[in-house]
Amino acid sequence: MAACSDHPNIECLTYSAVREVSGNAGDFTVTVAKRPRYINESLCTGCGECTEKCPGKVPDEFNLGLAKRKSIFFHFAQAVPRIPVIDPTACLMLTKGKCGVCQKKCGAGAIDFKQTEQLVKARVGTIVVATGFDIYDASLATEYGFGRIKNVLSSLQYERLISASGPSGGHLNKPSDGKPAHKIAYVLCVGSRDITSNNYCSALCCMYAAKDAMLAREHDAGSESFVFYTDTRCSGKGFWQYFEKARSEYGVNFIRGRVSRITEDHSGNPVMWYEDTKQRRAKTLTADMVILANAIVPAFGTDKLAAMLGIELDKFGFIATNSFSPTDTNRDGIFVAGCVGGPRDIAEAVAHASAAAARAAETVTREAAVPAIGNRG
């Protein structure tokens, strides 16, 4: 990301949204709304002084609500560009008209409460859509108790918990009482391969669950890991060996059976109800913490963006592509890269993005008189 933003031929518009697209391949005009950060970007040095004393306390989106952030904040430590943002729904100055602490703290005088949305027009030759994905809201799968049972977490929450820079400093502590979790279960296919939610395989969860389970064992050798799977979908070179390693070297327990229901026992531990289909028995398992492998779903707003771009969606809501031209949309000059076109893992997404870049370059070089990117107006 940093390399991208530093590139002389690339202009990054972050914290922005596409409002309108017109024109055709070789000559598109894209109207982008730059949302106000309430910070003068050219003055800000990224020192972070402003965030220190802000009285705001808001659930931190990046940590999926596992920690709190201020009303003026950096989205995450490596955010590009390193310029904070004021959350207008939480900031006291913007909601109630009093406070201004950050303004006093900022030596560069960069805080600007009067900033408004700015429309930017860009003429471009080609467009690559790479807006990514969201994870399935597991609270919709009511049988799993996500959002109700404290110790049932989503896979992304788990990533934050086990991250050394995460809210718990990399310790797998139970949200219910802050005590370390020793018995951890991973429930796969949550919202995937299910006609009641998303009738496709999310492609990554089997593998990352194996990784997650190994991480937990590396972190605490005394812990126990249980992975509940429908089928092991480990397609790709070395994937199955990786899965096997989790089983044989890390002692991860793999149980074939999709978890039916999670309830909470009297001490706040999640209880999983499932059928061990190999042993042909309905059983329960009580764990300290349960991690749900949420499905990969189209990012919020993908439908609107597609409508603006005039491109089609597939029946799942991802951008439609063709098997033989996986980066091409139905419109000439508009391409997709990564999960916006369907679930794919990092390696695949990188390859996909490279292909999309090549296809995009093809379009621009084919059309001779293409204005340089960033040539506005």
Place this chain on the structure above:
Amino acid sequence: MSTVTKQPRKAEKAEEKAPATVFEPSILAFACNWCSYAGADLAGVSRLQYPPNVKLIRVMCSGRVSPIFVLEAFKKGADGVIITGCHIGDCHYQDGNVKAETMFKKLAEVLRVLGVEPERLRLEWISASEGQRFATIMTEFTEKVRKLGPLLSPEQIKAQETGPAESSDLKELVRETGVYQCIECGKCTGGCLMARFNPQVSPRLAMKNFFVSYFSHKQPLKLLSMDEVWYCLTCETCHYHCPAGVDFAKFIVWLRSEAIKLGKTGTPTHGGVMHAMMEFQALGLKQNRLDWVDSSAQVDEKSDTMYYVGCLPYFEPIFTETGAHPLAMARNTLKILNALGIKPSVYEGEVCCGHDLYWTGNIEGFKKLAALNLENIQKTGVKRIIFSCPECFYTYKILYPQFFKTVEVETVHMMQLLDEKIKKGELKLGRLEGKFTFQDPCRLGRLLAIYDEPRRVLKSVKGLDLQCMEEIRKESICCGSTHWVSCSSYTKQLQKYRLGQAVDTGASTLLTACPKCQIHLSCAAKDLKTKMKIQDYTEIIVQAMEQA
């Protein structure tokens, strides 16, 4: 031994001369081995005369006579049934006759509602030495029944016969229930409420066994145990959580209809009397199903809104000892409707909706009842039917259109009506202090997704503190049986588990919205001696109305 066949058939001779002048009733008598049968024997050896119409069946004890014996006898053409046993205190099994007496009282009430004259059923204590008494009672009973005339016409009896079993279209079934889509993930089994307590249960395996049976042996049931076919509560928990959309409960209904063709029925609860009583309603006798309507209740025969009562008048006598009062639901519903300014009709010709027969795989029985009810809709010209029972509501709303394409009547459940009227401020409710919790009925909840309405309705009562149990809404736990089959120690454990969840909420009353939930949970609460009070929600609404 038989004293019956030796008798000259005087009546037959009479018939030859003047046919059809004397009616010969068919009388079935149950006699206990130790007293009454010996009494009959004594009558025989003493050459005492009694009518040959009486066909005697010896049972070991009068307590062995199950109500289903009596109902079946009437259905098959008996005009009178008499149960005899030892005098109270003389039972050779201590209190078998006391049990017979209790059973008799309930049965007599059920038969009365069904439209069978009370004189057609009799209970008598006859000891081994009372030969004369035996003969006198039999003669007297036969004459009484003779005066009443036949209970069923030969046509009515014949109409019960089912034709040769139709062969079902398996391909259609597979498509409809989606069993072929199964990915064998086991989610159904893990979530199955029966599998929680009965380790033999696995809907996934049942389907697998079916496929192997069908495709390898050409017999759908070959590898299935009858337990596998009959344990299911048809709560549909598995269906609504299946990632492949397999409708296992529907599949089970089909398996059951196949099993019935082979003469393999499950273990009906209450000795099968429930299903027999439901089938009986299809015979077309004039029922006495409206006695419960209070004189203060406002009903209007000509109203285009009908209140469909269902089997509540039958459940009432059968289940009083559980502490459940199914008819209170009907009375309260009328009170509420009246308070809303609705004067509905209640229809004497109404018959059971057929819900339970359908889910037990008795599709023919179901269709007969459904056809009668649909005929009634036409006859009465009602435009809207209001239901208090979720199962009747589901049956009318979902099942009838599946079997009979045109059902042109609006169906409304009380919860929907209440929710709408309370929102509009048309029902004044007062204050009612207390901690309550609510049991989602399978049919109202999972099958029809009516989850929010009951909660809104209950919360509109000021002071009512509504607590949530651990598993609610789509994950709600079935009360133990939706169609009177396979009540077992497992279902009891299930009920105990559910009541435990209710206790955990700290509530003192568990509110139900389905007569079966009320009956089953009341029964379990009594067995387990818990303090949890089980109450139908209409009672709370009526109480709150009175406080307004």
